[in-house]
Amino acid sequence: MPVHDWLPDALRKIATERELKSGEALFRLDDQTVGLWEIVAGRVRLSRVDASGREIVLYVAGPGETIAEASLFSARYHCDAIANTKARVRLYPKHHVFSAFERDPKAARAFSAVLAHQVMNLRMRIEQRNIRSARERVRHFLAVNAASDGRILLTGTLKDAAAEIGLTHEVLYRALSALEHAGEIRRSRGTIKLLRRV
Amino acid sequence: MPVHDWLPDALRKIATERELKSGEALFRLDDQTVGLWEIVAGRVRLSRVDASGREIVLYVAGPGETIAEASLFSARYHCDAIANTKARVRLYPKHHVFSAFERDPKAARAFSAVLAHQVMNLRMRIEQRNIRSARERVRHFLAVNAASDGRILLTGTLKDAAAEIGLTHEVLYRALSALEHAGEIRRSRGTIKLLRRV
DNA sequence: CGAGTGATTGACTTAGATCAATGACCGTGG
DNA sequence: CCACGGTCATTGATCTAAGTCAATCACTCG
Numbered sequence: 129m130p131v132h133d134w135l136p137d138a139l140r141k142i143a144t145e146r147e148l149k150s151g152e153a154l155f156r157l158d159d160q161t162v163g164l165w166e167i168v169a170g171r172v173r174l175s176r177v178d179a180s181g182r183e184i185v186l187y188v189a190g191p192g193e194t195i196a197e198a199s200l201f202s203a204r205y206h207c208d209a210i211a212n213t214k215a216r217v218r219l220y221p222k223h224h225v226f227s228a229f230e231r232d233p234k235a236a237r238a239f240s241a242v243l244a245h246q247v248m249n250l251r252m253r254i255e256q257r258n259i260r261s262a263r264e265r266v267r268h269f270l271a272v273n274a275a276s277d278g279r280i281l282l283t284g285t286l287k288d289a290a291a292e293i294g295l296t297h298e299v300l301y302r303a304l305s306a307l308e309h310a311g312e313i314r315r316s317r318g319t320i321k322l323l324r325r326v
Numbered sequence: 327m328p329v330h331d332w333l334p335d336a337l338r339k340i341a342t343e344r345e346l347k348s349g350e351a352l353f354r355l356d357d358q359t360v361g362l363w364e365i366v367a368g369r370v371r372l373s374r375v376d377a378s379g380r381e382i383v384l385y386v387a388g389p390g391e392t393i394a395e396a397s398l399f400s401a402r403y404h405c406d407a408i409a410n411t412k413a414r415v416r417l418y419p420k421h422h423v424f425s426a427f428e429r430d431p432k433a434a435r436a437f438s439a440v441l442a443h444q445v446m447n448l449r450m451r452i453e454q455r456n457i458r459s460a461r462e463r464v465r466h467f468l469a470v471n472a473a474s475d476g477r478i479l480l481t482g483t484l485k486d487a488a489a490e491i492g493l494t495h496e497v498l499y500r501a502l503s504a505l506e507h508a509g510e511i512r513r514s515r516g517t518i519k520l521l522r523r524v
Numbered sequence: 525c526g527a528g529t530g531a532t533t534g535a536c537t538t539a540g541a542t543c544a545a546t547g548a549c550c551g552t553g554g
Numbered sequence: 555c556c557a558c559g560g561t562c563a564t565t566g567a568t569c570t571a572a573g574t575c576a577a578t579c580a581c582t583c584g
Binding site for chain 1: 374376380382383384385386395396398428431434437438439441442443444445446448449450451452453455456466469470492
Binding site: 260261262295296298299302 | 540
C-alpha cells in the first residue's frame with residue numbers, strides 16, 4: 129500500500145506538497161480533478177452532502193494512504209475532501225501519472241496490482257465485519273495476520289487494532305484475555321502467538 | 327462492476343465456462359494462477375487455513391463478481407477458492423487478458439478504473455460499518471444510494487440490503503419504519519424517497 | 525391452490541458499548 | 555534525576571440497542 133512501492137522515482141520527485149489547516153478543503157465536489165493525492169500526515173475525510181442536507185462521510189484517510197484514485201479516471205471530483213486535522217498532502221499531477229504509465233508499462237501494471245490488492249484486502253475486512261461475535265472477529269483478525277509460525281505482527285497499538293476490526297478497545301482486551309485463558313493464544317510483552325490446536 | 331463494462335468483446339469470446347459442484351475447489355493455495363474468474367452463478371468462497379488449522383473465509387463472491395484480480399499479478403494463488411453452492415464460473419486466461427491490455431491500452435485503463443472504483447466503494451462500505459447505530463447506518467445507506475432527487479434505487483430485496491449493510495432484516499425494517507414515522511423518508515410499494523429536511 | 529419467500533411486528537435475551545477506576549509506561553522539562 | 559501529564563492496557567459494573575425467536579400477512583410461481 130505504501131505509495132513508494134509503485135510510483136516511479138521520477139514521479140515522486142515531481143510531486144508537490146501542501147499543508148492543510150484543520151477544516152480546510154482539499155477539493156470540492158465537481159472541481160476539476162488534478163491528480164492523485166497522498167496523505168503524508170494528519171487525516172482527511174471524503175464526504176458528500178446528501179439529499180436532506182447532511183454531510184455523509186465516505187471515508188477517512190490517514191498517513192500513507194492515497195485518495196481519489198478513481199478520480200484519476202474522471203474529469204471532476206464526485207465528493208469533497210476536507211482536512212479533519214492539520215494535515216500535509218502530496219499531489220501527483222494526473223498527466224504526469226499517466227505519462228509515467230505510458231513510458232513505463234511496468235508502473236501501470238504495478239498500479240493495477242496495488243489496486244487489486246487493495247480490493248482483496250478491503251473485501252476481507254468487510255467479511256470480517258460480517259462476523260458478529262467479538263471473539264470470532266478477533267480470531268479472524270489474528271488468523272489473517274498470523275505468519276506461518278503463528279506469530280502475529282502488530283503494527284501500532286492494540287487500540288488501533290480494535291478500531292480496525294470495529295470493536296471498542298475494552299472488548300478487544302477482554303476477547304484477547306479470554307482466548308489466552310482458553311489456551312488459543314499466548315501473549316508476551318506486545319507480541320501475540322496463535323497456538324496450534326490439537 | 328459488471329465484467330462487461332471493461333472486458334473487450336474479443337476476450338469475452340475466448341472465455342471458457344466451467345461448472346462446480348458444491349464443495350468443489352476451483353483452485354487451491356499455491357496452484358499456478360491461470361487467469362481471472364468471473365462468477366456466473368452460485369457462490370464461491372475464498373479462504374485460507376490458519377496456523378491453528380481452522381478455515382478462515384476471506385470473501386464470498388456471488389454472480390457478476392470477479393475473484394482473484396490480484397492473482398493476475400502473481401504466479402500462484404495465495405488462498406483457496408471453493409464452491410459454496412453449485413456454481414458456474416468463467417475463466418479469462420491470464421495471458422489473453424494481458425495481451426488484450428497491450429493491444430488495447432484503453433482496456434487496461436478501464437480495468438484500472440474499475441479497480442479504483444471498487445476500492446472507493448469498498449472503503450465506503452467499511453466506513454458504513456463503523457457506524458454503530460442501526461438507524462444512523464440506514465441513514466448512511468439511504469443517503470449514499472439516493473439520487474439527487476432523493477429517490478433510492480433498490481437493487482434486490484430489503485433483505486439483501488440488510489445483509490449488505492450488516493444488519494438483520496428485522497432491524498432494517500424497524501429502522502425504516504422509525505425513519506418514516508419521523509418524516510425523514512416516504513415509502514410506497516418498493517420505493518423509498520429521502521425527504522428534504524427543513 | 526399450496527409451498528415458499530419477503531415484509532412486518534411483538535416479546536425477550538444477550539453481547540457489546542459505555543462509564544469508570546487503576547496501574548504501567550513514557551517522554552520531558554525543571 | 556525525578557515529578558508530572560499523557561496514553562495504553564486492563565478490569566469491573568451497568569445499560570441498551572441489536573440480535574433472536576416467533577407469528578402473521580401478502581405475494582408469486584408453478
